[in-house]
Amino acid sequence: MYRILTILVLALGPAAVAAEKPATPKPRPITPPSRADINRALKRGTAFLLDHQNPDGSWGNARRTKRLNIYAPVPGAHHAFRAAVTSLCLSALIETGSGDPNVLQAVDRGESWLMANLPRVRRPVTRAVYNNWAHAYSIRALVRMHGRAKGDDARQKKIKALVAQQVDMLKRYSSLAGGWGYYDFRHHTQRPVGMSTSFTTATGVVALREAKDLGVHVPKELVELALRALRLQQRPDFAYCYSAGFRFYPGRLICRPGGSLGRSQACNLALRLWGDERITDDVLKTWLDRLFARNGWLSRARKMPVPHESWFAVAGYFYYYGHFYAGGCIEQLPVSERPHFQQHLARILIDRQEKDGSWWDYPMYNYHQGWGTGYAMMALLRCLPEEQTDSDAPNR
Numbered sequence: 226m227y228r229i230l231t232i233l234v235l236a237l238g239p240a241a242v243a244a245e246k247p248a249t250p251k252p253r254p255i256t257p258p259s260r261a262d263i264n265r266a267l268k269r270g271t272a273f274l275l276d277h278q279n280p281d282g283s284w285g286n287a288r289r290t291k292r293l294n295i296y297a298p299v300p301g302a303h304h305a306f307r308a309a310v311t312s313l314c315l316s317a318l319i320e321t322g323s324g325d326p327n328v329l330q331a332v333d334r335g336e337s338w339l340m341a342n343l344p345r346v347r348r349p350v351t352r353a354v355y356n357n358w359a360h361a362y363s364i365r366a367l368v369r370m371h372g373r374a375k376g377d378d379a380r381q382k383k384i385k386a387l388v389a390q391q392v393d394m395l396k397r398y399s400s401l402a403g404g405w406g407y408y409d410f411r412h413h414t415q416r417p418v419g420m421s422t423s424f425t426t427a428t429g430v431v432a433l434r435e436a437k438d439l440g441v442h443v444p445k446e447l448v449e450l451a452l453r454a455l456r457l458q459q460r461p462d463f464a465y466c467y468s469a470g471f472r473f474y475p476g477r478l479i480c481r482p483g484g485s486l487g488r489s490q491a492c493n494l495a496l497r498l499w500g501d502e503r504i505t506d507d508v509l510k511t512w513l514d515r516l517f518a519r520n521g522w523l524s525r526a527r528k529m530p531v532p533h534e535s536w537f538a539v540a541g542y543f544y545y546y547g548h549f550y551a552g553g554c555i556e557q558l559p560v561s562e563r564p565h566f567q568q569h570l571a572r573i574l575i576d577r578q579e580k581d582g583s584w585w586d587y588p589m590y591n592y593h594q595g596w597g598t599g600y601a602m603m604a605l606l607r608c609l610p611e612e613q614t615d616s617d618a619p620n621r
Contacts, residue, residue, distance in 0.1 A: 252517035257568035258575050263605055266575045269582035270602045271321060274314050275331050277583075277594065282334030283342070285310035289591035293530050297590070301349025301356070308346045308359035310592045311339055312366035313599030319369040320606050336370055339363065340383070344390060348398060351413035357405045357425060360394045361432040367391070368435045388441045395429055396447050402469065403450030405429045420469035423458040424488045424546070426451050430495035431553070452499055455492055460485075463508055465492045467538075479538035486516060486523045487543030490550035497557055506562070509554045516551055517569040523547065524577075527586045541587030548574060549600035552607035560611055571608035574601050 278284055287303045297303060315335040318328055346359045367388045374380040397416070399405055404421030405428075412418040430451050437443045458466040464485035466472050471480050478484050489512045497504040516523070523544060526535030533540045548570060555566045578584055578601070585597035 249511045249514055250518035251514055252520075252569050255569060255572045258571045260610055262575055263571050263609055266578055267321060267602055267605055269578065270584070270598050270605075271318065271323065271325075271328060273582035273594070273598055274318060275327055278314075278331055278334065282331075282336075282338035283307050283311045284314040284335070284595040285590070285592040287590045291530075291588070294590060295532070296353065297355070298349045298353055301347060302353055303590075304342070304346050305349070305355040305359040306590070306592050308339070308343055309355075309362045310595040310599070311335060312359070312362040313603075314595050315339060315366045316362070316369050317599040317602040317606075319366075319373055320603055332373075339366060339370075340387065343387065346394075352408060352410050354398055354405070354407045354409060354417055354419070357395065357398055357407055357429065360391045360398070361405075361428045364388055364391050364432040364436050368439050371439060385439065385441060388436050388439060392433065392436050392441060392443055395433065396444060399429075399447060399451070400454070400469075402454060403452075404454030404469070405451070406468065421451075421454050422468040423455060423465040423492050424543075426454050426458075427488070427491035427495035427550075430455065431491070431498060431550075434495075434498040448499065452496065452501070455496060456501075459492070463489055463493060463504075463512060465489055477538075478536075479533070481537060482515065483519070483522060484537035484539060486519060486537075487539065487547030490516065490547050490554050494550050494553045494557070497554075506558055509557055510562070510566070513551055513554060513566045513569075516547060517566075517573065520573055527577075528588065530588055532587075542589070542593075544586035545584055545597045545600040545604075549604050552604035555607055564610070567608040567610070571605060574605050574608075577601075 274284070279286065285307050297306070315332065318332050318335070321328065323329070343359070343363050346356050348354050348356050367384050371381050371384045374384060395405070400417050400419065400421040402421065404426030406417065406419050406421045406425055409417045409419030430448065433443045433448055454469060455465070458469060458472050460466070460475050460480065462482060464480060464482045465488050466475055466480040467484070471477060474480065493504050493509060493512060497509070522536065523539060526539040526541045527544050529535055529541050535541070551570055555563050555570065558566070574584070583594040583598045584601035585593040587593055
């Protein structure tokens with residue numbers, strides 16, 4: 226019976242099978258954090274980023290080594306990692322809206338580094354396409370830099386040109402079948418042929434939406450192929466397969482809801498932002514409640530040093546990634562329906578903050594605290610109650 230269902234899904238698409246839906250797990254009651262609690266966590270996160278910015282203005286490096294690190298051919302892989310992490314940290318600081326001179330100085334230094342170094346980020350070798358992370362997250366940072374440069378037409382024009390260059394890089398390194406991955410171990414072609422992953426594709430699609438909204442040209446075919454790749458990896462319950470190859474094995478643990486818990490937020494958000502009407506408010510709310518109710522399950526992978534060694538083949542680096550995009554999903558909901566989800570997301574993130582003010586989920590050279598803190602801060606900013614006044618804003 227399961228094989229028949231699988232064949233129908235693959236042949237006709239996720240919407241073609243009316244699968245029986247199990248009851249959505251509901252998170253347990255919590256003590257909601259106050260605005261002051263959220264702002265206190267944001268201030269601690271900001272202080273960590275200020276204290277750990279590199280002298281050149283970037284964040285992250287390859288100097289914290291150990292015998293168990295992922296494949297990262299030098300130097301290009303680390304150019305990509307540093308650019309991606311710097312983009313996330315910079316985005317978080319800009320989004321705080323802080324007027325603190327120390328924050329403003331750190332942002333200025335980060336922007337200078339990004340504009341000088343981003344144009345030379347490339348694929349390090351044909352097998353590793355880590356640069357896709359840098360291209361996607363730099364677009365987010367550049368869009369916020371553009372907003373910050375309001376009134377400076379020359380600077381905005383320069384930033385917009387750099388966004389267009391990063392869109393072109395995403396086009397250059399997209400999979401022939403659509404979407405993006407970060408490995409291509411078999412083919413070693415100029416344009417990657419390796420299978421796209423659902424979450425890297427979602428990351429790229431969200432970035433392209435921001436670029437388009439800024440007024441930068443985004444090739445229609447690039448978006449359509451990426452959306453097609455996402456839909457092919459989507460199960461009827463809106464769990465998403467790990468990568469394109471797994472769509473032929475949607476029952477594997479890594480593709481089930483437990484394995485998709487850190488991916489579904491990004492994938493649902495990506496499709497929603499490009500007008501997919503199947504990603505309704507109910508779909509977003511269902512997967513937000515899943516994330517909160519089964520957070521201990523997902524958290525089991527946090528800080529494990531080997532990718533995919535946890536239950537349902539979850540890797541640690543999905544943890545704050547999933548919560549970051551959960552914040553984006555909450556933004557898609559009507560304002561009146563956000564508080565429940567904002568409170569649960571904020572509670573989780575505040576309780577997970579480290580003693581030094583950072584957040585991290587997977588040890589990787591010296592990049593993990595930067596990306597974890599950037600993700601968590603931007604998620605927390607989306608948990609602040611509506612109608613925030615200037616006196617309530619973090620770091621002011």
